[in-house]
Amino acid sequence: KETNTARDYEKKLKEKIAPFTDVPILFISVKEKTRIFKAIEMALEVYENKQRKIATSKLNNEMLKVVEAYKAPVVRGHIVKIKYITQLPTHVPSFAFYTNFPNDIKTPYKNYLENQLRSRFNFKGVPIRIFFRKK
Structure with a gap:
């Protein structure tokens, strides 16, 4: 050994x-x-x-700073803007990001948001689901 x-x-x-x-x-x-x-x-x-449940106000305060620091890429001329975020009432931590073009957000940006959620709110060892919805 x-x-x-x-x-x-x-x-x-x-x-x-x-x-x-x-x-x-x-x-x-x-x-x-x-x-x-x-x-x-x-x-x-x-x-x-x-x-762990996170209040919507705290979630928005933290995550909208993250979104401003690293904006979603422009896809097909669309500027994707995330308006607000909520945690969904499910057994697995799930978050809904309300945006103007939900189908234009690609996997790398989704992974970035997931990593930021993990680091800022301590979701170590837990699967996180992220959904993008039309605002």
């Missing part, structure tokens, strides 16, 4: 689950009884992140 075995295995595992970069990875040993409680704590933290 080398000192870098866990780190190398974690790197390979993250390559295999490539689009999912925000998944917590823990190495535990039942035989040696190490880091078992850490796994339980992490599971509870992910559960709390999944249950």
